[in-house]
Amino acid sequence: xxxFFFASALLLTLSFGAQANTIDFDTGSADELVxxxxxxxxxxxxxxxxxxxxxxxxxxxxIISNQGYQWDANNPISVYFKYGISDFSIGVxxxxxxxxxxxxxxxxxxxxxxETRYGTGTGEDFYDIVSVSYSDITSIEMYQAGxxxxxxxxxxxxxxxxxxxxxxxxxxxxxxxxxxxxxxRHYQLKK
Numbered sequence: 001x002x003x004f005f006f007a008s009a010l011l012l013t014l015s016f017g018a019q020a021n022t023i024d025f026d027t028g029s030a031d032e033l034v035x036x037x038x039x040x041x042x043x044x045x046x047x048x049x050x051x052x053x054x055x056x057x058x059x060x061x062x063i064i065s066n067q068g069y070q071w072d073a074n075n076p077i078s079v080y081f082k083y084g085i086s087d088f089s090i091g092v093x094x095x096x097x098x099x100x101x102x103x104x105x106x107x108x109x110x111x112x113x114x115e116t117r118y119g120t121g122t123g124e125d126f127y128d129i130v131s132v133s134y135s136d137i138t139s140i141e142m143y144q145a146g147x148x149x150x151x152x153x154x155x156x157x158x159x160x161x162x163x164x165x166x167x168x169x170x171x172x173x174x175x176x177x178x179x180x181x182x183x184x185r186h187y188q189l190k191k
Contacts, residue, residue, distance in 0.1 A: 019161070020087070020159050020160065020161050021159065021160055021161075021162065022157065022158070022159045023038055023157075023158045023159075024058045024059055024156065024157055025048060025059075025061050025062050025063050025155075025156055025157075025158070026058065026059035026060060026061050028048035028061060029048060030048055030049055030050055030061065031047060031048065031049070032047060032048050033046070033047050033066075034046040034047060034048060034063055040081065040082040040083070041079060041080065041081060041082070042079070042080040043063075043077065043078065043079055043080075044077070044078045044080075045065055045066045045067070045071075045075055045076065045077050045078060046063045046064070046065065046066065046077045046079075047063065047064060047065075047066055048061050048062075048063055049061065049062060049063065049064040049069075049154060050062075051093055051154045051156055052154075054093035054094050054125070054127065054154060055093070055125050055126075055127045056091045056092075056093050056127030056128075056129075056156065056157070057091075057093055057154075057156050057157075058156060058157050061156075062091075062093060062154040062155050062156035063077070063154070063155045063156075064152075064153075064154055064155070065077055065143075068152070069152025069153060069154065070098070070144060070147075070151065070152045070153075071143055071144060072143050072144055072147055073101070073141075073143045073145075075143070076103075076141040076142055076143040077141070077142045077143070077155070078139060078140065078141050078142075079139065079140045079142075079158075080138065080139045081137065081138055081139065081160070081162075083162055083163060084106075084107070084135075084136045084137060084138050084162070084163040085137045085138075085160045085161055085162050085163060086133065086134070086135055086136075086137065086161050086162075086163050087131065087132075087133045087159075087160060087161040088102065088104065088131060088132050088133075088137060088140055088158075088159070088160045089129050089130065089131030089132075089158070089159045089160075090102070090129070090130060090131075090142065090155050090156075090157065090158045090159070091127060091128075091129050091155065091156045091157040091158075092117065092127065092128050092129070092130055092153055092154075092155060093127055093153060093154040093155070093156055094119075094122075094123040094124065094125075094126065094127075094152060094153050094154060095117065095118070095119035095123045095126050095127065095128050095153055096118075096119045096120065096121055096122045096123025096124075096126065096151040096153075097118060097119065097120060097121060097122075097123070097146065097151060098118075098123075098144040098145060098146040098147065098151040098153070099116055099117060099118040099119070099144060099145035099146055100116065100117055100118075100128075100130055100142070100143075100144060100145060100153060101114060101115070101116040101142065101143055101144075101145045102114065102115050102116075102130050102131070102132050102140060102141070102142050103140065103141040103142075104132045104134050104137045104139075104140055105137070105138065105139045105140070105141070106136050106137065106138055107136070107138045109139070112132075112134040112135075112136075112137060113132055113134050114132070115130055115131065115132050116130075116145050117130045118145070121151075122150055122151045123151060123153065129157075135163070136163065142155065
């Protein structure tokens with residue numbers, strides 16, 4: 001029986017190698033809504049925008065709120081994932097004293113956790129990566145933590161790691177292995 005559990009654990013480990021997905025936001029067009037632009041994701045309150053070559057940018061575009069470069073918790077940018085994720089990070093360009101917050105939620109909209117980072121002044125040329133890591137994240141809300149006038153931000157280089165989803169072949173192999181072990185055990189008991 002021990003060999004069955006060992007074989008199952010090994011098979012599951014090999015079949016669940018999750019890799020990070022990264023989006024640099026350079027495939028859209030300035031002022032276009034992000035919405036369902038990326039497969040398996042849905043954004044609300046977000047649009048593509050020029051990032052003006054701010055430090056930390058990877059190309060010419062990032063995303064901002066439909067409200068503009070400044071937005072708060074009343075109008076967060078939200079990202080909804082078709083399948084759960086375990087890790088999420090995003091680059092915050094021009095991060096200043098307003099700060100930036102990420103809230104992670106599960107499928108029942110329960111807050112799993114939050115992360116807030118602050119820069120200084122209006123954040124000119126300051127860049128930081130803000131991240132959260134929890135099991136079963138299905139949505140993210142992002143917004144500026146404060147409301148100091150003139151302190152806008154741009155988001156770029158979003159990365160997330162999908163939760164492992166077993167494929168049908170994995171279940172078939174596990175079932176075959178279990179059947180073989182049960183047959184072997186049955187044969188040994190008859191001896």
